[in-house]
Amino acid sequence: MDTSPQEYKTHLQNIYHVTEEEYQKLLPYLTVKSFKKDEFVLFQGDVCNHLFYVEKGLLRSYSIDDSGKEHIIQFAPEGWFMGDRSNFLFKQPSEYFIQAIEDTRVILLSQEFNDKAEELSANYRHYNNFALHKHISQLQNRITMLMSFNAEKRYLHFIETYFNLTLRVPQWMIASYLGITPEGLSRVRKELARKNF
Amino acid sequence: MDTSPQEYKTHLQNIYHVTEEEYQKLLPYLTVKSFKKDEFVLFQGDVCNHLFYVEKGLLRSYSIDDSGKEHIIQFAPEGWFMGDRSNFLFKQPSEYFIQAIEDTRVILLSQEFNDKAEELSANYRHYNNFALHKHISQLQNRITMLMSFNAEKRYLHFIETYFNLTLRVPQWMIASYLGITPEGLSRVRKELARKNF
DNA sequence: CGCGTGATTGAAACCCTTCAAGTTTAGTGG
DNA sequence: CCACTAAACTTGAAGGGTTTCAATCACGCG
Numbered sequence: 001m002d003t004s005p006q007e008y009k010t011h012l013q014n015i016y017h018v019t020e021e022e023y024q025k026l027l028p029y030l031t032v033k034s035f036k037k038d039e040f041v042l043f044q045g046d047v048c049n050h051l052f053y054v055e056k057g058l059l060r061s062y063s064i065d066d067s068g069k070e071h072i073i074q075f076a077p078e079g080w081f082m083g084d085r086s087n088f089l090f091k092q093p094s095e096y097f098i099q100a101i102e103d104t105r106v107i108l109l110s111q112e113f114n115d116k117a118e119e120l121s122a123n124y125r126h127y128n129n130f131a132l133h134k135h136i137s138q139l140q141n142r143i144t145m146l147m148s149f150n151a152e153k154r155y156l157h158f159i160e161t162y163f164n165l166t167l168r169v170p171q172w173m174i175a176s177y178l179g180i181t182p183e184g185l186s187r188v189r190k191e192l193a194r195k196n197f
Numbered sequence: 198m199d200t201s202p203q204e205y206k207t208h209l210q211n212i213y214h215v216t217e218e219e220y221q222k223l224l225p226y227l228t229v230k231s232f233k234k235d236e237f238v239l240f241q242g243d244v245c246n247h248l249f250y251v252e253k254g255l256l257r258s259y260s261i262d263d264s265g266k267e268h269i270i271q272f273a274p275e276g277w278f279m280g281d282r283s284n285f286l287f288k289q290p291s292e293y294f295i296q297a298i299e300d301t302r303v304i305l306l307s308q309e310f311n312d313k314a315e316e317l318s319a320n321y322r323h324y325n326n327f328a329l330h331k332h333i334s335q336l337q338n339r340i341t342m343l344m345s346f347n348a349e350k351r352y353l354h355f356i357e358t359y360f361n362l363t364l365r366v367p368q369w370m371i372a373s374y375l376g377i378t379p380e381g382l383s384r385v386r387k388e389l390a391r392k393n394f
Numbered sequence: 395c396g397c398g399t400g401a402t403t404g405a406a407a408c409c410c411t412t413c414a415a416g417t418t419t420a421g422t423g424g
Numbered sequence: 425c426c427a428c429t430a431a432a433c434t435t436g437a438a439g440g441g442t443t444t445c446a447a448t449c450a451c452g453c454g
Contacts, residue, residue, distance in 0.1 A: 065345040073337070086334030089327065095341075118322065125315065125322070130286065132329040137283030139336035140270070144292075146343040147376040148262040151410070171433070179344040181411060186434055347441070369400065381442055383402055 008032070011053065011107060014079075016127040022120045029113035035100040042084070042098040047091055050108040051083040052076070057104025058168055061096045062176070072177040075101075075165055082106075085135065101169065146179055151188050154178040205229070208250065208304060211276075213324040219317045226310035232297040239281070239295040244288055247305040248280040249273070254301025255365055258293045259373070269374040272298075272362055279303075282332065298366065343376055348385050351375040 008030050012018040018026070032055075035041055041059060042048055052059065059082045061073040073096055076082035084094040088111070117124040145157060158178060159166050166174065175185040205227050209215040215223070229252075232238055238256060239245055249256065256279045258270040270293055273279035281291040285308070314321040342354060355375060356363050363371065372382040 063341060065341075067345075069345065071341060071344045073340070085330060086337050089330045129325075129329075132326075132333070133282060133286045136329070136332055136336065139333065139340065140283050143270070143336065143339055143343065144260060144262075144268060146340065147268045148264075148266065170431095172431095182433075183412085183435085184410060187410090190434080367400065378443060379401075380403085380444080384442090387402080 007055070008107065011055070015053075016121070016123045018121070018124075022117075025120060026113060026117055029110050029116055031108040031110075032105065033108055034105045035103070037100055037103050039100050040097060041082075041100060041104075041106065042094055042096070044095060044097050045093045048084040048088050048094040049091075050110055051081055051085075051088060051114070052098070053107040053109060054078055054080050054082060055105045055107060057106075058101040058165075059098055059104055059106070060101050060169075060173065061098045063096050070176055071179070072173055075162070075169060075173075075177070077165065077168070081131070085132075101173070151178070151180045151184050152191065154180070155185060155188050155192075204252070205304065208252070212250075213318070213320045215318070215321075219314075222317060223310060223314055226307050226313055228305040228307075229302065230305055231302045232300070234297055234300050236297050237294060238279075238297060238301075238303070239291055239293070241292060241294050242290045245281040245285050245291040246288075247307055248278055248282075248285060248311070249295070250304040250306060251275055251277050251279060252302045252304060254303075255298040255362075256295055256301055256303070257298050257366075257370065258295045260293050267373055268376070269370055272359070272366060272370075272374070274362065274365070278328070282329075298370075348375070348377045348381050349388065351377065352382060352385050352389075 008027065009018070009023055012023060012026070031050075035057075041052060042061075044064065054076050056078055058078075059076040061076075061082060061084070062070050063073060064070055074082065082098060084096050084098075087094050091111075114128070118128065145154060149157060155174075155178060158174060171185055171189075172182040175182045178185065180188075205224065206215070206220055209220060209223070228247075232254075238249060239258075241261065251273050253275055255275075256273040258273075258279060258281070259267050260270065261267055271279065279295060281293050281295075284291050288308075311325070315325065342351060346354060352371070352375060355371060368382055368386075369379040372379045375382065377385075
């Protein structure tokens with residue numbers, strides 16, 4: 001066991017206002033797991049049976065396209081969720097890898113947890129609905145960015161939105177997330193420095 | 198009134214297995230509205246108070262970026278939903294325009310409808326959850342496509358996925374959806390014809 | 395018929411990638 | 425703690441895919 005059950009509770013209280021009674025009923029559906037830097041949380045092709053809540057550390061999810069190129073889908077630092085949401089519910093093989101960028105401790109939430117929590121608490125239902133809509137909003141912004149921003153704008157948008165990550169994530173991963181090459185990003189940064197940004 | 202209430206029912210039955218009793222309670226939260234070709238269903242900046250279910254016709258949603266360029270977010274033919282999901286729940290001003298590409302009849306679902314339906318029916322909750330996850334899955338695919346496909350692949354992917362739309366939607370709109378210029382798409386098509394595709 | 399919109403085509407320009415080489419940084423074992 | 429090595433980052437030159445701009449063609453509709 002990685003952490004005491006008490007820690008779960010704090011997280012559920014943070015996530016939504018869980019009662020003691022609900023908490024006792026949900027406890028069996030939660031697991032804590034730790035991953036070392038570079039370790040894989042999920043492999044492409046495996047079924048993603050859990051949603052991962054990052055307690056500490058940093059995860060990334062990415063796919064590999066036909067030409068063997070990596071594309072980073074998402075970063076998840078402390079307090080964020082990670083998972084192949086599109087295949088979690090449908091129990092399809094995941095299209096993504098999930099890997100630890102730092103030593104990371106995650107809470108695993110199973111589909112049963114979700115079902116049970118939704119059954120028990122209207123509060124959780126609202127919270128979950130909120131989270132899904134937030135996710136949609138974020139994906140939509142990403143699409144808009146990919147369609148209308150050039151490399152420089154994308155990078156500026158990234159450091160504006162995820163400033164804390166720019167220091168923890170290697171540059172080539174940021175490039176991959178932005179849909180440009182590492183060389184491309186290097187040149188963008190050089191140009192920004194020249195304009196003494 | 199555009200259509201008889203009876204038509205609503207069929208749609209709710211299609212969407213999920215609504216009972217007669219539930220249906221009677223939900224009826225007040227639904228409206229039907231018709232739009233002529235090119236008419237606007239929603240303007241950027243307005244609050245999107247409804248989700249739109251397309252009964253007949255075809256809608257598009259799009260944003261306009263800083264340089265004045267249109268970017269098509271989504272098409273919605275019969276049986277599809279349309280709406281600014283990211284701002285519907287949060288009642289924020291919409292970032293998108295929604296416009297009718299053909300004469301279109303839609304059912305307007307208010308937030309109250311959603312709340313009420315979720316309260317009444319576990320069936321609806323599951324359905325709604327399913328729909329949100331499907332939406333996430335679709336957005337994720339779009340991002341992967343934008344990051345790893347060139348113009349030709351994007352177009353081939355489009356006609357494979359939405360073949361019925363290629364005949365109803367003007368070419369420049371498809372180009373906008375794919376994130377390329379109309380000229381670019383024209384050249385892609387020429388090249389595909391040359392390779393007698 | 396003529397006008398406006400959409401589609402096509404060509405030439406030049408641009409942004410970004412690719413490839414290759416060099417430099418810096420970070421981690422490991424002696 | 426230094427030396428060594430691999431990985432990350434930088435830089436340059438060449439090339440490719442797409443855009444931009446402008447002109448032309450095709451078509452549908454009042």
